Amino acid sequence: MPLRAARPLFMRLESEGIAVPKLLDELGISLDDVVAPSGTCSSSTYFELWRRGLALSRDPALPLHVAEMADLRSIGSFAFETEYLAVQLFAQSETLGQGLDRLCRYLPLGHPVTRLTMIDKGDVVTVRNETIGTVEPVHAVGMWVTSLIVQGVRSLPKKPVAPLEVRFAGPSQAAAEYSNRFGSRVRFNAGEDAIDLKRADLAVPLVTSRPSLALVLERRAEAQKQTADTFINDVKAIIRDDLETGPSAERTAARLKVSLRTLNRRLDRHGASHRALLDEVRMSLAAHHLSRSDVAVAEVALLLGFSETSAFHRAFKRWSGKSPTEYRRGTTS
Structure with a gap:
């Protein structure tokens, strides 16, 4: 599991004054591995990072705020390959639909515990997010990835786009804040992490598009x-x-x-x-x-x-x- 996937979590925890180096040391992770592009940890260690981060944090909307640590417009503006290849491809696509399709195909390269699928339901398209690699669910991971996708849906198109509905498998936490940020209905304990979008919105061009x-x-x-x-x-x-x-x-x-x-x-x-x-x-x-x-x-x-x-x-x-x-x-x- 690439450790770079956990960097937004570390940044958010540090903003709360939590001693991230101590957390890393407890799990046998060196700071050099966190900084290095090739630094990795096991999937079980990655999920444990999230469990301990949730226990240490005082933020009831931690997954949402971890997602907001990523500036997707900045990532989309880079004229060179970054470590976050799938997210960069999402942002640099010509349309929202093309970007989401690329994100579904390539996100597992950088975040292999996630599987994304796009499901055609006629006038509605669902982006479903499945977290794999753990017997005991860590709902925050799915909530973080789903929130990151919603952030892209909201911030990258050239005209306003909002999901029809966002669903989380995990329990309700700071529901009003999620709903206000997403501009849409949010359901918790929904049995899945998923986003419903209008099919027509997939054709909206992106402000960060770099087709070549x-x-x-x-x-x-x-x-x-x-x-x-x-x-x-x-x-x-x-x-x-x-x-x-x-x-x-x-x-x-x-x-x-x-x-x-x-x-x-x-x-x-x-x-x-x-x-x-x-x-x-x-x-x-x-x-x-x-x-x-x-x-x-x-x-x-x-x-x-x-x-x-x-x-x-x-x-x-x-x-x-x-x-x-x-x-x-x-x-x-």
């Missing part, structure tokens, strides 16, 4: 994305090969000819883990096998590397919310 530079930066971003995708696909392929004999992170690292530490670090950089990819591969193959009535559930469990059918049942229930038999009934009926 954005094309150059997009080629660089696409190259980085393909490198990440290739590595993840290589790991998945090894996991598939090893399913019946017993996949493990150690075996995957050996086949890639890297140390276990290097494997975990590279996966973490892309917001992934060996366990999460193993679950993803197993879930995909399980769905495929269960769609065939000629493969018994016990056989599917063995094909996926489960030593006991009961363990497969528990895992599949966790993945899909259904038992294997219930899932099969729904796909073969």
Whole structure:
């Protein structure tokens, strides 16, 4: 996880007089790593930074104010590549829609625990933000990313644009301040972090547009994305090969000819883990096998590397919310 993603949080905490160096030291992070463009930490450490920051802060709207630490117009004005490539591409696009599309595609390069999707609902387009990489939700991370997007929607277009609605998965905090800042309805405990926009607003041009530079930066971003995708696909392929004999992170690292530490670090950089990819591969193959009535559930469990059918049942229930038999009934009926 790039540590630069946490810099706005550090800046906000420092503005409250909170001793950020002490916080970093407690988590084993050096100031040099925070300053260095290549400084990283694990996803779990990143989420812990947010948890501790929330505990130390007296600000009930901390995610909103962390988002406001970023000057998107200034980032959009740079004539060179910055560390915040996805945000820069957002700001330097020709229209709001093009900028949001680029942000969805490339934000995981710099903030790999976030997945953004644009959902077409006719006259309304929803930008949905999903935080991944943690079992215990840290709602503030999703609120921060969502608030940053709303800031771009409000500050970058050449004419006023406001979301139709902003939804947060987390509980209500300083609701009136969020609503006033966003100029729209805000709902908390909504089950998702998302923004609804009028489709017509996606065509509004941006004041920070630099089309020629954005094309150059997009080629660089696409190259980085393909490198990440290739590595993840290589790991998945090894996991598939090893399913019946017993996949493990150690075996995957050996086949890639890297140390276990290097494997975990590279996966973490892309917001992934060996366990999460193993679950993803197993879930995909399980769905495929269960769609065939000629493969018994016990056989599917063995094909996926489960030593006991009961363990497969528990895992599949966790993945899909259904038992294997219930899932099969729904796909073969």
